Amino acid sequence: MINQLTQDAILLLKKLIETQSFSSEENQTATLLESWFQQYKIDYKRIKNNVWAVNKYFDDDKPTLLLNSHHDTVKPNSAYTKDPFKAIVEDGKLFGLGSNDAGGCLVSLIATFTYFYNQKDLKYNLVIVASAEEESSGPNGLNSMLPIIPKVDVAIVGEPTLMNLAIAEKGLVVFDAVLTGTPSHAAHPNDDNVIYKAIDTLQWFKDFKFEKNSEALGDVKLTVSQISAGKQHNAVPADLNLVIDVRVNDAYTNAEIAEILQKEAPVTRITPRSLRLNSSSIPVDHDLVKAGIAMGRTTYGSPTLSDQAVLSCPSLKLGPGDSTRSHSADEFIYLNEIEEGIKIYVELLHRVIV
CATH class of the missing domain: 3.30.70.360 (Alpha-Beta Plaits)
Incomplete structure (x- = not known):
């Protein structure tokens, strides 16, 4: 199942790259994300350009783990030599605007959520939010979803970290x-x-x-x-x-x-201008962090801002790709980073929620 989910995730990412999704203009990519949930027969909801779902056997008596990443992008800079809206594969790299930040993370988390969606007796509920307006810290992004989705106890925020554990964020x-x-x-x-x-x-x-x-x-x-x-x-x-x-x-x-x-x-x-984008962290003795360390992943503090800033619960930033490629010309992600990312996400959650 993981192999098929990985192939489908890469195909979805290619479609996302080729669909403009600047912050507050994510209508078409939200529709693409809806098609994934429809394909896998997952009950989902869409609010503006945010698409979200909970696992099939959601239980109000269990804690809830949020999986989140965003599908909006910045505008391409003038230094691009490749078409930013064309998914180009060369030498194992998938080029295109939003491929690294944070399309690879998003499709990997969606694949991971889909892997666990139908499983019974999980220790945690899962909720996934494919959010809008992250790049602009806009009013209709993850922050607008928190009063709507179930109360979140802990979160994994998908941003490029080379699949290492960003246990704190400025x-x-x-x-x-x-x-x-x-x-x-x-x-x-x-x-x-x-x-x-x-x-x-x-x-x-x-x-x-x-x-x-x-x-x-x-x-x-x-x-x-x-x-x-x-x-x-x-x-x-x-x-x-x-x-x-x-x-x-x-x-x-x-x-x-x-x-x-x-x-x-x-x-x-x-x-x-605003005081709402506070630092965030997760205790090093949290089960998610301990599981990641046991898998050989390193921990660090991240200097870059993400949707973690709007969360009040412990949160871990983790995802395929490299933060130094974000917002760069000819942005890319390695295909094997997505493959590895899905495997690590799945193993990590296996250790914590199964």
């Missing part, structure tokens, strides 16, 4: 900051030029360190990622705008990060 807070000065004509002296003041401010952000370190996730990473000021060559502007990207370890909540920067940062004001 959260994200994006800040908008404003630095003010004195506007003037460029021809006149000005000791309060906001652009010159920004030199010391940028150095402060470059040097600033949050005190708490995390064993799994290391330090909080703060990066000034955008700067803008002025509209005319002959006018010194009154203010300068900064965007600060902060990747938060599990030693802080996002609200604590905001409180620290609002107190310490040498700017006129600094405002978080």
Whole structure:
């Protein structure tokens, strides 16, 4: 059965690649996913562009394990040399937009869910959500499904990890900051030029360190990622705008990060866009982690954000593919990574839920 599921999963991935699914535009790929569940006679539901199902013998008295990955993509960058919407196989690689992030993970998890769907007496219920709007952290993605699906006790989130165990993931807070000065004509002296003041401010952000370190996730990473000021060559502007990207370890909540920067940062004001994308983790002694380690998989902390950020339960990030290929030109995944991924997912769940 695994061989047939693997072949069908790869075929589904090829169809997904060749169907545009930018965030909030996933209608057609959601329809493709529906066809899988129809083919395997799985009772499923669709809400907007999210497709989900529970195992056949769902039992309210058992804990529930969520399997989740997304079918939306970013837009292809200008460096592509291959058609991003054509599934091309060369030298064991399947090229195409979304192949690695996170199509390979998604179809592998769907195949795994299908493998266990009809089995009785599982220790955990299974629920799968093929979600939308992950890349944009949009309002109609996994976050919108949590009040609808059964209560989740633990989750596996499919993102490319080379099938190693990402037992923690950094959260994200994006800040908008404003630095003010004195506007003037460029021809006149000005000791309060906001652009010159920004030199010391940028150095402060470059040097600033949050005190708490995390064993799994290391330090909080703060990066000034955008700067803008002025509209005319002959006018010194009154203010300068900064965007600060902060990747938060599990030693802080996002609200604590905001409180620290609002107190310490040498700017006129600094405002978080959202505080909801917190860090996430799973205890190293959880059965899923112990089973993965027993299978020879390594553990690490992930610096990249995923739908784990909207979950309040313990969650493990695990999937075929390599995160460094995500959002890259000529994105690809190895076909044998998908084959291996399905086998590892199935064995992992065998050890925990059967």
